[in-house]
Amino acid sequence: MSEVHTTAVIDAGDRRPSWEEAMKLPIPSRFARKAVHLGAALALSAGLGGWASDAFAAGKIRVAFGDIASVEALGFLTALERAKERGVEIEINYLKSEDIAAQAVVGGQADVGVGTPYALLQKVRAPIRIFYQMSTLRFYPVVNTEFYKDWSDLNGQEIAVHSRGSGTEAIMNLLAKKNGIKYGQVSYVPGSEVRTGALLQGNVKATIVDSAGWRLLETKAPGKFKVLPVEGIDASDEALYANTNFLQKEKDAVNILTEELLTTFREINANPAVVTEFRSKYSLLPDLPPEVVEDIKPYYADAVEVGLFPANGGGADAARDDFEFYTVAGQIQGDPASLKVEDFWTLGPLDQALQKVGRK
Numbered sequence: 001m002s003e004v005h006t007t008a009v010i011d012a013g014d015r016r017p018s019w020e021e022a023m024k025l026p027i028p029s030r031f032a033r034k035a036v037h038l039g040a041a042l043a044l045s046a047g048l049g050g051w052a053s054d055a056f057a058a059g060k061i062r063v064a065f066g067d068i069a070s071v072e073a074l075g076f077l078t079a080l081e082r083a084k085e086r087g088v089e090i091e092i093n094y095l096k097s098e099d100i101a102a103q104a105v106v107g108g109q110a111d112v113g114v115g116t117p118y119a120l121l122q123k124v125r126a127p128i129r130i131f132y133q134m135s136t137l138r139f140y141p142v143v144n145t146e147f148y149k150d151w152s153d154l155n156g157q158e159i160a161v162h163s164r165g166s167g168t169e170a171i172m173n174l175l176a177k178k179n180g181i182k183y184g185q186v187s188y189v190p191g192s193e194v195r196t197g198a199l200l201q202g203n204v205k206a207t208i209v210d211s212a213g214w215r216l217l218e219t220k221a222p223g224k225f226k227v228l229p230v231e232g233i234d235a236s237d238e239a240l241y242a243n244t245n246f247l248q249k250e251k252d253a254v255n256i257l258t259e260e261l262l263t264t265f266r267e268i269n270a271n272p273a274v275v276t277e278f279r280s281k282y283s284l285l286p287d288l289p290p291e292v293v294e295d296i297k298p299y300y301a302d303a304v305e306v307g308l309f310p311a312n313g314g315g316a317d318a319a320r321d322d323f324e325f326y327t328v329a330g331q332i333q334g335d336p337a338s339l340k341v342e343d344f345w346t347l348g349p350l351d352q353a354l355q356k357v358g359r360k
Helices: 019-024 038-045 071-085 098-108 119-124 167-178 192-201 211-220 244-249 251-270 276-283 298-306 316-326 350-355
Strands: 007-008 060-065 089-094 114-115 127-137 141-142 157-159 185-188 206-209 225-227 236-243
Touching: 060 071, 060 098, 060 251, 071 089, 071 119, 071 127, 071 211, 071 251, 071 276, 071 298, 098 114, 098 127, 098 225, 098 236, 114 157, 114 185, 119 127, 119 316, 127 251, 127 350, 141 167, 141 211, 141 350, 167 206, 167 316, 192 206, 211 225, 211 298, 236 244, 236 316, 251 276, 251 298, 251 350, 276 298
Parallel strands: 007 089, 060 089, 060 114, 157 185, 157 206
Antiparallel strands: 114 236, 127 236, 141 206, 141 225
């Protein structure tokens, strides 16, 4: 049985910093502020190295993960381990951003990416399709109250989000439109815990974090930060997408992964504390700081309470919700009602997995 291969990649020739190192670095050194333009996806993909050349080896999935592996990824990492137990060889490559991960999938250097590449699919007509919705958007726009009190105060000011085209950017753009403001600058800082640390260090004054980040802010600096009001938002945060050639050639591997995603997240929904057992069993993220480890159970308890993890993996209904949200947020163009699910999603793997494990 093959092992999971994990290759840490920041950029060609760069080493991915550890969580502790990332927290200590200043924002400009930690992450490039200029994201790669969507139109460069096809051209730049050829320059990405580090993957094996056997692009479609039987039973192998090369995952491009445009983020620092953290608590939020434990469910996904568990599903990968379980797919490995069923004979699928898994290789994970951690990249600098979701943009670069998408380029890798578009160009065939990776098979599966994590993110919501709706803009890339529409603007570049990239040869990829979404096949699974891992989580929905549940984030907290947070400001340092020494500088800002409400949305109007952010007009012309700098904010930080996860990456270009990410769900966090879409939320912040949508909320800016709803509140009649325009940001002065948007910085790209991958990782909710990194943005949380930047708030505490004073490097960032306005950003968007997850529930774990907000709890940490309340604990470390009570009263210093404030969550700005958010109206109901129902859209994908993290989805899985794949190169269309890979989807055709490796149907068995994709089906196995999809089944394991469904069963893993259903177990988490039934008992959020089981994530700590998954982490121990598969030795996942062993170098997390103690304070982050302590937050695993409360993070997943909160996530399950707000319905973060879909029980049925998304599908056509999730795609239509995304059309409405990402259109308003400016990530995709056109009338949401006129957009076709098949232009963005492939439903075969999820439908087949649901037939096997059942629908909830």
